[in-house]
Every structure is written in structure tokens, then in C-alpha cells.
Amino acid sequence: MQTASTNICERMGRSQELIDSKRGLVIGCHLCNKSIRDISWLLNIPRSTVSGIITKWKQLGTTAIRQPSGRPHKMTERGQRMLKRTVRRSHQLFAESIAKDLQTSCGLQISTTTVCRELHGMGFYGRAAASNPYITKCNTKRWMPWCKA
Numbered sequence: 001m002q003t004a005s006t007n008i009c010e011r012m013g014r015s016q017e018l019i020d021s022k023r024g025l026v027i028g029c030h031l032c033n034k035s036i037r038d039i040s041w042l043l044n045i046p047r048s049t050v051s052g053i054i055t056k057w058k059q060l061g062t063t064a065i066r067q068p069s070g071r072p073h074k075m076t077e078r079g080q081r082m083l084k085r086t087v088r089r090s091h092q093l094f095a096e097s098i099a100k101d102l103q104t105s106c107g108l109q110i111s112t113t114t115v116c117r118e119l120h121g122m123g124f125y126g127r128a129a130a131s132n133p134y135i136t137k138c139n140t141k142r143w144m145p146w147c148k149a
Contacts, residue, residue, distance in 0.1 A: 017065055018045065018049065018053070020063070020064070020065075022043060022045070023053055023063040024063065025043060026039055026043065026045070026050055026053045026054065026063075027053070027054070027057050027063060029042065029043070030054050030057075036050050036051050036054070074108075074110055074114055075108065075110065075114065075118055078106070079102065079106055079108055079110075080118060080122070082102060082105065082106055083098065083102060083115065083118055083119065083122075084122055086098055086101055086102070087119065087124055095112040095115045095116050095119075096112050098112075098115050099111065099112045099114075099115045102115070
């Protein structure tokens with residue numbers, strides 16, 4: 001048998017927003033003198049979320065979700081998937097060639113800076129292997145006298 005707490009963890013992540021109808025149900029239950037704990041159990045929502053909705057309703061008189069501030073992202077999810085596919089296909093490409101490839105395939109007008117920023121966000125970084133110097137027997141004796149070369 002699952003408890004209410006396990007259902008809450010499975011159903012709602014940290015970044016998800018509640019729809020307006022559920023927010024209205026929370027306020028309706030609050031107006032019917034239900035406790036935060038009861039509302040949380042009835043609607044299968046975390047207590048902190050219920051408390052936050054009620055507090056916001058008391059202070060602002062609304063439960064509407066504010067739009068995120070700032071400029072929207074240039075690349076959509078589809079563009080990000082194509083970028084990841086392009087990089088995984090060939091790791092040796094420069095950012096300029098990746099940007100040109102995306103411009104021809106998707107029709108996106110993005111700069112190389114945007115490509116680099118998105119790649120860093122995905123966890124791709126431009127790393128080159130360290131070059132190992134050619135170590136001769138003479139250099140080995142000079143720099144590592146304990147080594148028998």
C-alpha cells in the first residue's frame with residue numbers, strides 16, 4: 001500500500017506548476033475551513049505548495065501564475081535536439097560550422113555564441129587532449145634519474 005507522501009513525490013516535480021483549476025480547488029477547500037494538511041491529502045499536493053497558494057491568495061487576491069521574466073530562448077527544444085544530434089555525430093566540428101548546419105537544416109538564425117552557450121548548457125565543452133612530449137632516453141635520464149631507461 002502506498003502512502004500519500006510517495007504519491008506526492010511521484011506526481012509532482014519541483015519545476016511543475018499547478019493548473020488554475022487545482023489552485024481554485026485549494027482556495028475553495030480553504031474557504032470551507034479545511035486545514036492545509038487535509039487539503040494536501042485530498043488533492044495529493046505537497047503541504048508547502050498548498051500553503052504557498054493560500055498565502056499568495058491572501059496577499060494578492062489572485063492565484064494566477066506570473067509569466068517568467070526575461071527574454072525567451074532563441075533555440076526551441078527541437079533545435080536543441082538537432083544540435084545535440086549534430087554534435088554527437090561528429091565531435092570535431094567548430095561552432096561556426098554547427099551554426100551554419102543548423103541554419104540550413106532548421107532555418108534558425110543563431111550565432112556561434114548561442115551555439116556555444118547551448119552546448120555548455122547540455123554539458124558539451126571544447127576540450128583537447130594534452131599533448132605528451134616525445135621523451136627520449138637522454139631526457140629520461142636527465143629528468144627522472146630514478147628511472148632505468
